[in-house]
Amino acid sequence: TVSAARPDLIEVNISCPNVGDEFGTPFAGAADSAAAVTASVCGATDIPVVVKLAPNVPSIARIAAAVVEAGAAAITAVNTAPGMVIDAESGRPVLHNKVGGVSGAALKPIALRSVFEIRKAVDVPIIGTGGVSTGRDAVEMLAAGATVVGVGSAIYTRGVGALAQIGAELAEFMAAHGFESVAQLRNRSHQPVGGQNA
Incomplete structure (x- = not known):
């Protein structure tokens, strides 16, 4: 089992x-089903459980609160959003399921909003993912309320060296703006206007 490996x-x-056709809605689309799955997994292990949420829901904050109440130790926000690619020649969808997950730069504004809303609703660590490919993107994700930042598409397109580049750009931003720790970057978008470093 996964628990036996002690991650x-x-x-x-x-x-x-x-x-399937539901695009992820069976579990992530409603607070009750999201909480039920979370409780089931948490009840089967003593290892901290992180729940990855979907952005295409009416209230991601409500779902986040439900999974935390059900035992989630942290939240990953967010998975991809629904999108479609059509072949111009045939006029047909490229993907077998017709729709698929949009990631990368197109997802970043959606991810930022999701992290922002979740941070207002719960006080657990948030892994902010979705469209982070530069140090500035990481700064924005932290400001929205992420505890740590996840990178996916940038690794696929640029290789693992993207991580070092993003880290270096983040360090440059911090030095240029007088930040001494990543903690100072967190939750800045939740502060009243006029508060903290600009």
């Missing part, structure tokens, strides 16, 4: 957008 945490992706 530091277990991420439960209740929002997989690539399965």
Whole structure:
């Protein structure tokens, strides 16, 4: 089992957008089903459970609160959002399921809003993911309320060296703006206008 391997945490992706016609809605689309899955996994392990949420829901804050109440130790926000690619020649969808997950730069504004709303609703660590490919993107994700930042598409397109580049750009931003720690970057978008470093 996964628990027998003793990982530091277990991420439960209740929002997989690539399965079936529902685009991830069976578990991640409603607070009660999201909480039920979370409680089931948390009840089967003593390892901290991180729940990955979908952005295409009416209230991601409500779902975040439900999974935390059900035992989630942290939240990953967010998975991909629904999108479509059409072949101009044939006029037909490129993907077998017709729709698939949009990631990368197109997802960043959606991810930032999701992290922002979740941070207002719960006080657990948030792994902010979605469109982070530069140090400035990481700064924005932290300001929205992420505890740590996840990178996916940039690794696929640029290789693992993207991580070092993003880290270096983040350090440059911090030095240029007088920040001494990443903690100072967190939750800045939740502060009243006029508060803290600009």
